[in-house]
Amino acid sequence: MKSIILGLGCGLLLAVSAIAGEQPLSNWFKALDQNGNGDISLVELQTVRNQRFSVLDANRDNVISTEEVAGSVSWSQRFFRLDRNSDGYVNLAEFEANGRSRFAIIDIDDNGKITSHEAINFQNKSHIYVTTHKVSG
Ligand SMILES: [Ca+2]
Ligand SMILES: [Ca+2]
Numbered sequence: 001m002k003s004i005i006l007g008l009g010c011g012l013l014l015a016v017s018a019i020a021g022e023q024p025l026s027n028w029f030k031a032l033d034q035n036g037n038g039d040i041s042l043v044e045l046q047t048v049r050n051q052r053f054s055v056l057d058a059n060r061d062n063v064i065s066t067e068e069v070a071g072s073v074s075w076s077q078r079f080f081r082l083d084r085n086s087d088g089y090v091n092l093a094e095f096e097a098n099g100r101s102r103f104a105i106i107d108i109d110d111n112g113k114i115t116s117h118e119a120i121n122f123q124n125k126s127h128i129y130v131t132t133h134k135v136s137g
């Protein structure tokens with residue numbers, strides 16, 4: 001009887017991991033993979049991030065202020081990590097430095113390209129992070 005239950009448990013686990021493996025890529029991957037070749041290069045990441053920088057820099061003075069990110073909770077939370085020299089503004093160099101370090105975190109095998117596999121891996125990790133963050137906070 002015990003072995004039957006164990007067997008059932010394994011089958012369930014396999015089914016769950018199969019579903020997780022087929023998890024569709026989120027829109028951020030498709031948005032970043034600009035040439036649609038199935039992976040993201042640092043250039044593609046920085047291109048999209050530079051566009052984001054222009055959108056965030058509402059008054060076009062080439063720096064992002066806390067006022068400019070006030071409407072976005074996620075950017076407000078990130079702001080002080082982005083502002084490396086702590087002058088109260090995020091310039092493009094600081095923004096790009098953050099992009100490079102994020103890219104390095106996601107690019108696990110360090111080959112200069114983020115594959116869908118690495119993206120899913122990162123997505124799952126951030127999900128765990130978000131969950132534990134919510135519990136502790
Ligand atoms: Ca600005
Ligand atoms: Ca700064």
Ligand SMILES: [Ca+2]
Pocket residue numbers: 107108109110111112113114115118
């Ligand atoms: Ca890689």
